[in-house]
Amino acid sequence: MEHLSAAPIAALAFLLSACGNSTPEKTETEAALPIAHVDPATAGSISGRVLFQGDAPVMPVIDMSSNPQCEREHHTPQKAETVVVNRNGTLRNVFVWIKDGLPPERWTPPAESAKLDQVGCVYSPHMLGIMQGQKLEILNDDPVNHNVHAESQINPAWNESEPPRAEHKIKEFDSAEVLFPMTCSVHPWMRSYVAVSPHPFFAVTGDDGSFTLKGVPPGTYTVEAVHEKYGRKDAKLTLAPSGSATLDFAYGS
Ligand SMILES: [Cu+2]
Incomplete structure (x- = not known):
């Protein structure tokens, strides 16, 4: 019907x-x-892991000495998060999404906002997945002034200061863009990435390196993994009605 x-x-x-x-x-x-509708009776899932082969590169300790207020917020040295290899040999902070294969439909963004925090002069999360048209709430939990710079190329770029205890900044990105850096013009080490998806089928790998895309309609898809240093990899798969497709990606140094 x-x-x-x-x-x-x-x-x-x-x-x-x-x-x-x-x-x-x-x-x-x-x-x-x-407007896209998923029939729950035939929706399935795509899941897998992002593996890392070889020796994990040693990340440099971030030098925050130029700003003692930032430095004081940490009890241990902060390492760059460019490459984070988990204990189980998987790679963290990889954005995984359906790059191609969905029918031309318009997906409704979730009502709840995504969040990007600035804490200890570090962006959290380091890799953020958000849907096109979804609200992004940017917080400053530090006693210092930050300057948030969205270095987007498809969406309009912007660069705005955010003082301590300021109102949370509310932004949204109206076009799909996978992905672009979010930096801080005050603290050169601050760098995160934002991936704007046109649909809800995306995930970011965490401390177990796994990803799951749920509620996916049956179809043949190109699934892409994107890492800030190691780049893009994609693979094609077919998801049967109510199926569970699995797919692993592998990066290496
Ligand atoms: Cu900053």
Whole structure:
């Protein structure tokens, strides 16, 4: 039934957008897309691990001596998070998403905002996955002034200060962009990454190196892994109705 009703709605949306006058072309195109619905009866999952082969590179200790207030917030030396290899030989902070294969549909972003914190003059999380149109709440838990710089190329870039105890900054990114750096113009060591997905099928590997994409409609997909230093890898797979597909990626030094 859902499939039967989707076509007239799409046609109506197209007619409405075709009659619009001053909306930008991109918005018009996206508005014409049918809203995506996943049938829970046939949805499945794609999961796996991101392995790291070889010796883990030694990360340098971050020199925060130029800002004693930042330095005082840490009891142990802070290492750069460029490459974090877990105890089980997997790689952390890898963004994994469905790069291609979903039908041209418009996905509704979640109501809850994603969060990016600045704590001890370090961004947390280091790799952030967010959906297009989802709100991003940026916090400053430090006693110092930060300057948040979204170095995006598809979305408009911005660079704004965020004093201590300031109101949380609320941002959103209207276009898919995987991925771009978020830096701080005050503290050159501060660097995180933001990946903006057009749909909800993405994950970031944590301390066990695994990922799971849930509620995925059956189909043939290109799944891509993106790491800030080691780059992109992709693989094609077919997810059967109600299936559980598995896929591992491997990086190495
Ligand atoms: Cu800063």
